[in-house]
Amino acid sequence: MAVITVSTSKRYELVDVTEDVRVIVKESGVKEGLCNVYAPHATAAITINENADPNIRDDISDALSQLIKEGCWRHDRIDNNAASHIKAAIVGASETIPIVNGELAMGTWQDIFICDFDGPRTRKVIVTVLPKS
Ligand code: ZN
Numbered sequence: 001m002a003v004i005t006v007s008t009s010k011r012y013e014l015v016d017v018t019e020d021v022r023v024i025v026k027e028s029g030v031k032e033g034l035c036n037v038y039a040p041h042a043t044a045a046i047t048i049n050e051n052a053d054p055n056i057r058d059d060i061s062d063a064l065s066q067l068i069k070e071g072c073w074r075h076d077r078i079d080n081n082a083a084s085h086i087k088a089a090i091v092g093a094s095e096t097i098p099i100v101n102g103e104l105a106m107g108t109w110q111d112i113f114i115c116d117f118d119g120p121r122t123r124k125v126i127v128t129v130l131p132k133s
Contacts, residue, residue: 002127008119012065014047014057017125018111021097022104028129031102036128038094043084043118045091046125051111061115064090084118091115099129 004020017037025035039046050056064087073082095112098105106112114125 004125004127006114006116006123006125008116008121008123010116011119012061013116013119014061014113015116015123016051016111017114018051018104018106020125021112021127024127025099025104025129026102029102030099030129030131033099033129033131034096035099035104036094036096036126036130037112038126038128039088039114040093040124040126041088043081043088043116044123045088045093045115045117046095047091047113047115048095048097048106048110049113050109052109057113064117081118087117088115 002024004017006015006017008015021035021037037046047060049060068083068086070083071080073086075082075085097112114123116123
């Protein structure tokens with residue numbers, strides 16, 4: 001298990017962590033197996049999506065903001081960030097990627113992102129590499 005630390009600078013921000021995950025997989029020496037990428041946070045999530053056009057990151061964030069209104073939920077009475085929790089729940093806390101021939105089996109246009117829905121703050125990404133038994 002390894003931990004990547006990410007600092008975000010905006011309220012909503014998707015940060016590409018693919019290269020850090022690739023290094024962890026390489027250093028693990030695992031040739032065939034699974035790599036789990038997990039965000040241990042209630043208002044952050046992990047997704048895999050297009051890396052080529054950075055607009056996609058903002059489009060995903062904007063689309064979720066159009067779907068999930070702010071300030072109208074029960075939890076907003078606690079710390080006013082219910083929309084952040086709901087977005088994180090929809091996107092999900094982790095992704096699992098196959099490892100084939102020692103590499104992440106990612107498509108050409110795919111990268112791994114941590115989605116911070118309640119930034120700016122420092123986030124952790126836990127990466128667990130499991131060899132095929
Ligand atoms: Zn909250």
